[in-house]
Structures are given as C-alpha cells and as structure tokens.
Amino acid sequence: MVDLVKLIINGKEVEAPVGSTILQAAEMAGVEIPRLCYDKDLSPLGACRLCVVEVKGNRLLPAACVTPVYQGMEVDTDSPAVVEARKTILELLIANHPLDCLTCEKAGACKLQDYCYRYGVKESPFAGEKHDYAIDDSNPFIVRDLNKCILCGACVRACEELTGADNLSYLNRGFHRKATTAGDVDYIDSDCVFCGQCVAVCPTGALTEKSMVGQGRRWDIERVRTTCPFCGTGCNFDLAVKDGKVIGVLSNPDAPVNQRSLCVKGRFGWDFIYNENRLTTPLIKKNGQFEPASWDEAFSLIAERFKEIKEKYGPDSFAALSSARCTNEENFLVSKFSRAVMGTNNVDHCART
Amino acid sequence: MTNPISDIDNEVELMFLIGTNPTEAHPIIGYKMRQAARRGAKLVVCDPRHIDLVDEADYWLRLKPGTDIPLLNGLMHIIIKEGLEDKKFIEERTENYEELKAIVETYTPDRVSELTGISVDDLYAVARLYATTDKAMIFYTLGITEHICGTRNVMSCANLAMLTGHLGRPGAGVCPQRGQNNVQGACDMGALPNVYAGYQAVGVDAVREKHEKAWGVSLPSKVGLKIPEMFAAAHEGKVKAMYILGENPVLTDPDANHIRGALEKLEFLVVHELFLSETAAYADVILPAASFAECDGTFTNTERRVQRVRKAIEPIPGQANWQTICQMFNVMGYPVSYNSPKEIWDEMASLTPSMAGINYERIEKENSLQWPCPSLDHPGTPVLHVGKFTRGLGLFQPSEHIPPGEMPDDEYPFLLSTGRILQHYNVTTPYSKGISSIWDKEMSELNPVDAEKLGVVTGDQVKVTSRRGEAITQIKVTDRVLPGVIWMSFHYTATPTNALTSHHLDPITGTGEYKVCAVKLEKV
Numbered sequence: 001m002v003d004l005v006k007l008i009i010n011g012k013e014v015e016a017p018v019g020s021t022i023l024q025a026a027e028m029a030g031v032e033i034p035r036l037c038y039d040k041d042l043s044p045l046g047a048c049r050l051c052v053v054e055v056k057g058n059r060l061l062p063a064a065c066v067t068p069v070y071q072g073m074e075v076d077t078d079s080p081a082v083v084e085a086r087k088t089i090l091e092l093l094i095a096n097h098p099l100d101c102l103t104c105e106k107a108g109a110c111k112l113q114d115y116c117y118r119y120g121v122k123e124s125p126f127a128g129e130k131h132d133y134a135i136d137d138s139n140p141f142i143v144r145d146l147n148k149c150i151l152c153g154a155c156v157r158a159c160e161e162l163t164g165a166d167n168l169s170y171l172n173r174g175f176h177r178k179a180t181t182a183g184d185v186d187y188i189d190s191d192c193v194f195c196g197q198c199v200a201v202c203p204t205g206a207l208t209e210k211s212m213v214g215q216g217r218r219w220d221i222e223r224v225r226t227t228c229p230f231c232g233t234g235c236n237f238d239l240a241v242k243d244g245k246v247i248g249v250l251s252n253p254d255a256p257v258n259q260r261s262l263c264v265k266g267r268f269g270w271d272f273i274y275n276e277n278r279l280t281t282p283l284i285k286k287n288g289q290f291e292p293a294s295w296d297e298a299f300s301l302i303a304e305r306f307k308e309i310k311e312k313y314g315p316d317s318f319a320a321l322s323s324a325r326c327t328n329e330e331n332f333l334v335s336k337f338s339r340a341v342m343g344t345n346n347v348d349h350c351a352r353t
Numbered sequence: 354m355t356n357p358i359s360d361i362d363n364e365v366e367l368m369f370l371i372g373t374n375p376t377e378a379h380p381i382i383g384y385k386m387r388q389a390a391r392r393g394a395k396l397v398v399c400d401p402r403h404i405d406l407v408d409e410a411d412y413w414l415r416l417k418p419g420t421d422i423p424l425l426n427g428l429m430h431i432i433i434k435e436g437l438e439d440k441k442f443i444e445e446r447t448e449n450y451e452e453l454k455a456i457v458e459t460y461t462p463d464r465v466s467e468l469t470g471i472s473v474d475d476l477y478a479v480a481r482l483y484a485t486t487d488k489a490m491i492f493y494t495l496g497i498t499e500h501i502c503g504t505r506n507v508m509s510c511a512n513l514a515m516l517t518g519h520l521g522r523p524g525a526g527v528c529p530q531r532g533q534n535n536v537q538g539a540c541d542m543g544a545l546p547n548v549y550a551g552y553q554a555v556g557v558d559a560v561r562e563k564h565e566k567a568w569g570v571s572l573p574s575k576v577g578l579k580i581p582e583m584f585a586a587a588h589e590g591k592v593k594a595m596y597i598l599g600e601n602p603v604l605t606d607p608d609a610n611h612i613r614g615a616l617e618k619l620e621f622l623v624v625h626e627l628f629l630s631e632t633a634a635y636a637d638v639i640l641p642a643a644s645f646a647e648c649d650g651t652f653t654n655t656e657r658r659v660q661r662v663r664k665a666i667e668p669i670p671g672q673a674n675w676q677t678i679c680q681m682f683n684v685m686g687y688p689v690s691y692n693s694p695k696e697i698w699d700e701m702a703s704l705t706p707s708m709a710g711i712n713y714e715r716i717e718k719e720n721s722l723q724w725p726c727p728s729l730d731h732p733g734t735p736v737l738h739v740g741k742f743t744r745g746l747g748l749f750q751p752s753e754h755i756p757p758g759e760m761p762d763d764e765y766p767f768l769l770s771t772g773r774i775l776q777h778y779n780v781t782t783p784y785s786k787g788i789s790s791i792w793d794k795e796m797s798e799l800n801p802v803d804a805e806k807l808g809v810v811t812g813d814q815v816k817v818t819s820r821r822g823e824a825i826t827q828i829k830v831t832d833r834v835l836p837g838v839i840w841m842s843f844h845y846t847a848t849p850t851n852a853l854t855s856h857h858l859d860p861i862t863g864t865g866e867y868k869v870c871a872v873k874l875e876k877v
Contacts, residue, residue: 140787164387164409188791193775195380211787224665227652229645230778232531233358233381234654239646239665246646246666256721257358257654263380264788265778270646272784273669277628279641280670290629290639295672295680298638303684305621305637309594315573319583319592322544323599324533325781326674327650327662329694331535331542332550332701333678334598338577340568341687345546345555345577346592349539350600 007073022064022075023051033077034086034115036093036203037152038065041259042161045153049089050115054079061085087119095124096131096175098147105143106205108218112150113204129175138186141194141210141268146178149206155179155198162197162261194264200251201260209248211271216242225252228266229325233257235266246270306342315343322349354656355526355737356490357723361385364524367482367489371399371421371510372496372868376406377775379494379530379655386492395486397479399424400496401770402798402840403833412479416469418770418838419757419869421497425509426751427465428480429457429516437484439518447515447747456751468754484517488524495532495772499867502755503859515747521738531655533779534645538653541708541724542701546577551705567704570687580606581863587615594621596681598674599642603631605779605843607854607865608821625677628784631846640677641670648673650694651716653724657734659711660721757869758857761837765819765871767803768838769853772868777844795848796829798840799874804830809876817841819872822852839874843867 003018009029016025021044026033036048046066053064056074061082064075076082093112101107116122136144151170156179159168167190171178181190199207212221223238236255240248249267251260282298283290293301309317320342322334331349338347361368361382368386376383383406390396390409398407399414399421407413416424432438433454443450462473483489491514497506511527519525531537543550553560556574565572578586580602586592588611595616602612616622616635624636633639647668653659664673675694682689691697695713702708710726710733723733738747761768776782776792783789797817799809809815811830816823817839826841826848834840843850855870 140790161388163384164391193380195384222665224663225661226645226663226665227534227654227660229534229652229662230781231379232533232536232655233379234534234652234656234658234660235381236660241665244666254720256658256660257656258381261381261384264776265380265782269778269782269785269788271786272627272781273644273646275628275784275786277784278669279626279629279639281641283629283636283639283641285637293638298640299680299684301638302623302681303686306594306685309621313593316575316577317591317593319578319586319595321580321583321595321597321600321602322539324536324539325599326535326539327645327648327694328535328538328542328653328659328701329650329697330598330648330674330678331539331544332697333675333682334596335543335545335550336568337596337678337682337685339549339555339564339572340570341682341685343570343573345573345575346583347544347577348546348580348583349536349544350533350580350602350605351536351540351545 005069005071005073007069007071007075009075010077016069020069022053022055022062022067022069022073025069026064026075026077031077033064034118035065036111036115036150037154039154039157039201042154042157042201045157048150048152050086052082052085052089053077054082083119086115087121090116090119090121091124092126093150094121095126095128097150098130099123104148104205105208105213106218110205111203133178136186137210138188139192139194139210141264142187142196142199143208143210143213144187145206145208146180148204149179150204151177151179152203153179154201154203155207158197158201163193163195165191165193165195167191167193168198194268195262196264196267197261200262209250211268212240212248215247221247223250223252228262230265230269235262237262237266239270246273310342316346318342318344319346322347324349324351354528354530355520356523356528357656357735358382358385360490360524360526361389364488365389365394365490366524367395367397367486369397369399369483369489369491370406371425371491371493372506373492373494373530374400374402374404374406374496374772375492375530376404378532378773380775382530395482397482401835401838412475412482414469414471414475414479415835416471418768419500420469420754421500421506422502422509422752423460423465423468423754424471425513426457426460426754427462427469427476428483429453429513430460430465431462431477431480432484432516433457435481435484437481438516442518443516446521446742447749449749453512453516453749453751456753483513489517489519490524490526490528491519492528492530494530496868497529498859498862498864500869501758501857501859501866502752503864504861505752505755508750509752511747512749512751515749520747521736521740523736526736529655534654535652537655537657538651538659541653546579549704550701551707553705564704567700579863581858581865584612584615587618590618593619595619596623596625597632598625599627601630601632603635604846604849604851607851607867608856609849609852610822611856625674642677643668643670643673648675648694650675651698657723658721659716659724661713661716758866759820759855759870761871765873766837767872767874769817769819769870769872770838770840770868771843771850771854772840774842774844777842779844783844783846795826795842795845795850797826798831798834799828800832800834800836800838801830802836803874804828807874807876814877816875816877817853817872818875819853819870821854821856822849824848824850824852825877839872
C-alpha cells in the first residue's frame with residue numbers, strides 16, 4: 001500500500017501518495033497547473049517557474065513541479081499572486097522571443113503561445129537585447145531556431161534520459177545561456193543520432209520537423225495513428241496528414257512500446273512513400289522491356305500463366321514468397337492463396353534469411 | 354520474445370546481450386537498455402564488435418566470431434561446477450539435463466578461453482553474475498541465428514536460461530528481437546511452408562480438415578519448400594512460377610548470384626513491389642504495391658503485440674495490397690469477397706486458437722494485445738512459459754562447438770561479418786531522400802592495423818572478393834572491429850554485400866551464414 005497524505009488544493013480536500021509533487025497531486029485531482037519545463041517522461045527541473053503556486057504559510061511561490069506535498073498542505077493554484085507571477089514570467093520569456101507567431105511552424109501547438117493567450121500577455125514591458133542566433137538548417141530532418149528557445153531544457157533531458165545520446169547540454173551563463181550541442185556546432189556536425197526526441201518534447205518553435213515547414217498549420221493537420229514499418233520493435237506514431245498527403249511523423253504519447261521515442265528511420269524515413277520511383281501501374285515485360293499495363297491485363301496474364309503452369313507441372317511448381325514487411329492480413333492471404341488456390345505449401349518469407 | 358519490452362523499463366536487473374546491436378537495429382529497445390543500465394541494471398555485451406552499448410556495459414565479452422556455443426557452454430560449465438544452477442527449476446520444469454551436463458563438462462574455462470578469446474576471469478564473473486541475478490534477461494538477434502549453427506546457438510541460449518530458472522516470470526526470459534516490422538506476424542499468419550496461422554502444422558489431419566472445411570477445397574499435407582529450397586528447386590527446374598510480395602532476395606539473401614540464376618530460370622514471375630527492385634527486374638509481371646501509409650491492417654511486433662496499421666492516404670497505385678491479392682484469388686477462379694482487412698483478420702482468428710480473442714474492436718479499445726489470446730475475455734499474454742512450457746517440459750538440447758562453414762585462409766585472409774546500421778532499414782530507407790542524402794554509401798569498418806597494411810584511410814575504396822562474388826566499398830577505419838575482420842552493411846545497391854556472403858546455411862532453418870565468411874581486400 002502506498003501511504004497517502006491529505007492536502008487541500010483550491011479549497012478542495014484531495015489525497016496523493018507520499019512523495020508526490022504538488023503538480024502531480026493537482027493532476028490527480030483534475031487541476032491543471034500551467035507548465036513549460038515539466039514533462040512527465042523527464043526528470044523534474046523547476047526551471048521555467050510557470051507552475052508556481054501559493055502555499056499557505058510559505059511567503060514564496062514554490063514551483064509545483066519540484067515541491068513535494070505534505071499532510072495538511074493548503075495550495076492555491078490560481079490565486080491573484082500566482083496569476084500575477086505567471087504573467088510576469090511570460091513577459092520575461094517573451095521579452096527575448098521573436099513573436100513571429102504569424103509564420104511560426106509551431107503556432108497552434110506552442111505552449112508559450114497557449115499560455116500567453118490564457119493570461120492575456122501580448123507584449124513584454126521588458127525591453128532589452130534579443131538573441132540573433134543563426135538558424136541551424138544543416139540537416140534534412142530538424143530545424144533548430146534557438147531564438148525561440150525558452151531554456152526549458154526538455155531537449156537536453158530527452159537526449160540524455162530517453163535516448164542516452166548525451167548530445168545536448170547547456171553552454172554559457174545568463175543571457176548567453178543556450179541549450180546546444182557539444183562545441184555548439186550544427187546538428188549535422190555533432191554526434192546527433194537524429195532520433196528527434198528533442199523535437200517531440202520542445203514546447204515552442206525552437207525545434208521543428210523540417211518536412212512540415214510551410215506544409216500546413218497545426219490545427220489543419222489530421223493525425224493518423226499507425227505502427228512503424230521498419231524494425232520489429234513495433235513503435236507507434238501519428239502520420240501527420242494534410243490534404244491527403246503525409247507531411248511528417250509526430251510522436252503519440254499513448255504508444256504502448258515507445259511512448260514518444262522514435263529513431264531516425266521511424267521519425268524521418270517515411271518519405272520513401274513519395275519517392276518518384278514508386279511504381280504506380282502494373283508492368284508487363286514484353287521483349288525484355290517493362291511496359292505499363294492495366295490491372296485487368298496484368299491479372300489476365302497472371303491467371304493464364306499460373307493456370308497453365310499448375311496444369312502442366314503440378315501445384316508444387318508454384319512457390320510464393322510473402323513479406324515480413326507487409327501486414328498480417330496480406331500475409332494470411334498469401335498463405336491462403338498458395339494453399340487453397342495453387343494447392344501447394346510452398347509459401348515462405350524471410351523469417352530465416 | 355518470451356517477455357515484454359516493458360520489462361526493460363520496469364523489471365530487469367541484468368541484461369545479457371549476445372549477437373545483438375540494439376541501439377542500431379532496434380533503437381528504441383537499445384535506448385531503453387541504455388537507460389536501464391544507467392539506472393543500475395547490470396549489462397553484459399557479448400559481441401566481437403565494439404557496439405555502442407559496450408560503453409554502458411559491466412562486461413564486454415569480445416568473443417571471436419562464430420564461438421557462441423563454446424561461450425554459452427563455458428558459462429554453463431562454471432554455473433554447474435559452482436552449484437549455481439536452479440535445481441528446483443531443472444527438476445520440475447525440464448528434461449534431458451544429464452545430456453547437457455555431460456556436454457558442457459568438457460567446456461572448461463581454459464578451453465573456452467582458448468576458443469573464444471575471452472579471459473577466464475570474465476567467464477567466471479559473468480557466469481556467476483547471470484546465475485545469481487534474480488531478474489536476468491537474455492537478448493539476441495541475428496548475431497546468434499545467422500550462423501551455420503544458428504539453431505544450436507538459439508538452443509544454447511535457451512539452455513542457459515533454463516539451467517538457471519530464468520524463464521516464465523517478469524524480468525527474465527529469452528528475448529530474440531525480431532528483425533522486420535512484421536516478421537513475427539508473417540510467421541504467425543502461416544506464411545511458412547509447414548504451418549497454417551498460429552503454428553498449426555499442415556501435416557496434422559484435424560488442422561488441415563478444419564481449413565479445408567473453411568476454405569472449401571482439399572489442401573496439401575506435404576510440407577512445402579523453404580526459401581533457399583525454392584531457389585534451389587527453381588535452379589533444378591522444379592519450381593516454374595513464383596509470386597514475390599515485398600521482398601528483394603537479390604539484395605538481401607546470401608549468395609546473390611545463385612538467387613539471380615534461379616529467378617532467370619523461372620517460366621513466370623510475378624513481383625508485387627513498391628519499387629522496381631533488383632528482384633522485380635526479373636519479373637514477367639510487376640504489380641505496384643501500396644505502402645504502410647496506404648493500407649489498413651495489423652503488424653505484430655517482436656513481443657507478440659498485435660497493433661493497428663491505419664490508412665492515412667489513398668493508395669498511390671490505386672488499390673491496397675489486400676485488394677490486389679484478392680483479385681488474384683478471383684481471376685484464378687476462387688472468388689473471395691472480403692470488404693476490408695478486418696474481415697480477413699476475423700477469418701484468420703476464427704481458424705487460429707491462439708489469436709481467437711483478438712479483433713479490431715479490442716485493439717481499438719485496448720491499444721494493442723499480445724498473443725496467445727485464446728478468448729475474447731482473455732487479457733493477452735505478456736510473459737510466456739509461466740508455470741509450464743508449450744511442450745510441457747523444457748527440453749535441454751545441448752550442442753558441441755560447430756565452427757563456421759568458411760573461415761579465412763591464405764587466399765581469402767579476412768573475415769567478413771555483416772549487419773544493419775542505425776540509419777538504414779534493409780533496402781527501403783535508401784528511397785528516403787532525407788536519409789539517403791546523408792548516409793548515401795556503404796562505409797565498411799576495418800581495423801586501423803589492417804588499414805595501414807592495405808594503405809587505406811577512411812573514405813578510400815577497396816574491392817572485396819569472396820569465392821562467390823565481389824563488391825566495391827568505401828572504408829571506415831575504426832577499432833570497432835577486430836584486426837582481420839571487415840564489417841559491412843547490406844543496404845546499398847552500389848555495394849551488394851550479399852554477392853559476397855556465404856552459401857553455408859543452417860541445416861535446420863536454411864538461414865544463411867551472413868555473419869561469417871572469408872574474403873580478400875584490394876585497394877582500388
């Protein structure tokens with residue numbers, strides 16, 4: 001049995017396991033506390049301070065994501081002081097942010113934008129220097145715009161705690177602090193394995209999928225959950241579809257095997273489906289050359305020749321090679337076709353080769 | 354896998370890896386292993402190559418290629434000598450223990466050290482660690498199976514797990530990570546010459562009669578041909594016609610020239626493919642295939658988890674693959690009228706006891722299900738062999754050392770071993786523009802000692818020649834490989850690695866010995 005403590009959140013008595021943070025206890029009680037750096041799959045950091053709450057008897061506003069609950073604790077997640085503090089935090093964050101939401105890829109899926117909307121933060125009273133980092137466009141998969149980075153550290157933690165590539169860390173201090181690669185080189189020149197976990201956890205437009213740039217606003221994208229077609233791990237992800245076309249892969253936290261993690265192939269290798277060498281019509285070889293044919297022509301020829309060969313040489317003169325890349329249903333059909341139609345058990349696939 | 358992938362997150366105390374490179378071939382599993390090791394789980398890596406996970410390992414057993422059986426026998430020898438075997442498990446759950454004991458008796462630490470190149474101290478340490486860790490999982494992939502003794506290698510892994518009672522409970526087990534997205538499913542669906550879906554043998558009358566009744570035809574009882582036998586039969590003129598779906602054996606099967614010869618001899622070949630592959634070039638008719646994004650259906654992963662594949666876009670060739678295959682039924686005079694893949698699944702499940710409880714509605718609701726799942730109220734089976742093995746008692750099948758079919762000699766002095774790299778997946782990813790724009794050519798690994806002798810540096814080209822063929826490759830100089838070894842991937846058309854690979858096969862499975870053959874290298 002897990003020991004529980006009783007506390008009061010927004011005037012309501014709730015229970016939470018010993019060792020829970022205020023943020024976790026609130027979530028269990030159905031109270032959502034705004035957060036930018038907190039991510040349930042990553043270690044808590046307490047960096048963004050947006051999750052501050054008021055705790056009775058505490059004259060400071062503690063960060064809910066790193067403050068443990070205790071018996072009798074009284075928490076207010078939405079008091080005037082809390083709201084004021086969150087506004088100020090957002091104003092500080094956007095003081096050094098491009099605010100180019102009109103063209104930002106992440107508009108509609110940006111937490112910074114969402115919270116500014118919620119708290120009515122339109123502009124920052126804090127005028128000062130802004131970063132002017134060059135955009136890292138060095139690789140085919142990820143666009144890195146550190147001008148939009150809010151230093152939540154989710155990318156650094158994902159790189160270390162999900163993938164273990166340890167390719168990202170913090171550099172410099174103060175205004176010049178940045179989350180970047182060792183030696184601050186472009187991704188392509190770093191030890192990046194291009195798993196894209198950093199993109200999946202980034203709450204702003206700092207890290208985005210290159211394939212999706214200019215392809216559609218986030219709210220217009222249909223997400224179709226499916227299973228990765230590469231290795232046997234069985235990762236799930238969402239195909240991002242716009243106007244009948246796949247434009248990218250997005251992580252789906254409900255994926256039973258992989259949660260939001262993917263590898264370079266699953267996240268970025270899907271574009272083989274639009275390779276211009278895809279076959280689009282049946283082809284029949286005539287005089288050593290392939291010529292386009294209709295489906296009907298192809299099927300008639302197949303029927304004629306398969307029947308002829310089966311008749312002449314017997315059922316075992318046919319063999320089918322099914323596919324470990326295709327679906328269960330397709331494999332079942334190939335097995336049934338070989339056995340029930342061609343009359344042979346000569347059906348196999350590459351399981352052993 | 355006997356156990357679920359999530360055991361790596363939640364249960365495991367020791368991961369024993371042999372012949373598997375998960376951070377590249379099964380990256381998400383590899384990433385989970387790395388995190389588990391960093392959380393404090395022990396990690397043993399048995400691999401001739403310095404794979405990434407070696408950097409996280411407590412022990413790296415850098416065995417000589419093709420000496421897996423001596424290594425495993427040697428570990429079992431020590432476990433028995435030190436009385437660390439699980440006597441209760443052996444007594445209650447297994448048979449043939451005496452034969453195992455007799456065979457491993459001769460695999461003394463000194464002899465095993467000599468055969469494998471691993472120090473006696475490491476053998477003792479790892480044997481004790483594995484035997485005395487409660488939750489220890491064995492992981493392997495093709496580094497175990499792609500040998501002339503692949504089946505015996507697998508059995509030896511199972512022997513080690515049974516000897517120490519590491520089966521039938523969470524955090525234990527023998528876990529082969531299956532290679533392709535649906536290699537598990539293709540087996541499960543009966544795309545095999547000896548079984549219908551769910552491993553129901555074609556030779557069993559009741560099974561065959563059940564399918565005859567369902568399908569309304571009489572069915573053959575004779576076991577069919579395995580892939581290498583199909584190509585051999587094509588060479589002999591016994592197989593005359595083939596249908597090949599989504600496979601490119603010319604690039605992926607060992608001894609490619611033999612495959613090409615077989616395809617040439619066929620009277621009629623139908624290839625159902627996404628691209629005009631090396632294999633499709635031999636076809637008489639090519640049917641254009643739809644990709645995973647264009648089809649509904651299911652894949653079954655390495656832990657027997659059935660998950661949905663969902664159609665996101667309209668099929669580029671105009672129809673989904675299941676529709677194309679159905680049309681083949683129809684034109685052959687066996688009409689079928691499935692309206693969707695769901696109906697195909699339902700027919701399969703109605704004939705397959707181990708899948709009977711899985712359907713699309715449940716997958717939708719429960720996210721995924723792991724077979725065996727015999728009834729609609731069954732929750733699925735994350736861990737196999739709990740309390741009892743499928744066959745009843747676990748059978749120890751010990752083996753003597755079986756050296757590779759071909760080893761380096763004076764004429765072909767290098768050992769060639771092959772595998773996958775992170776960025777590519779067999780022969781599909783080269784069609785990804787993004788991936789192929791960075792990883793566009795084979796970079797074969799060669800030890801600095803050999804590179805210096807040959808006078809090559811990273812980026813230089815060499816010609817690799819075996820008794821079966823040749824290929825030109827670029828070299829990457831690295832001590833990831835031992836001296837005397839060249840390691841190559843097989844993803845690139847320009848470097849057809851499988852023109853080189855061995856013609857030796859595992860006699861039971863027909864699996865090619867991709868992991869070991871002899872080659873010579875010349876700078877070009």
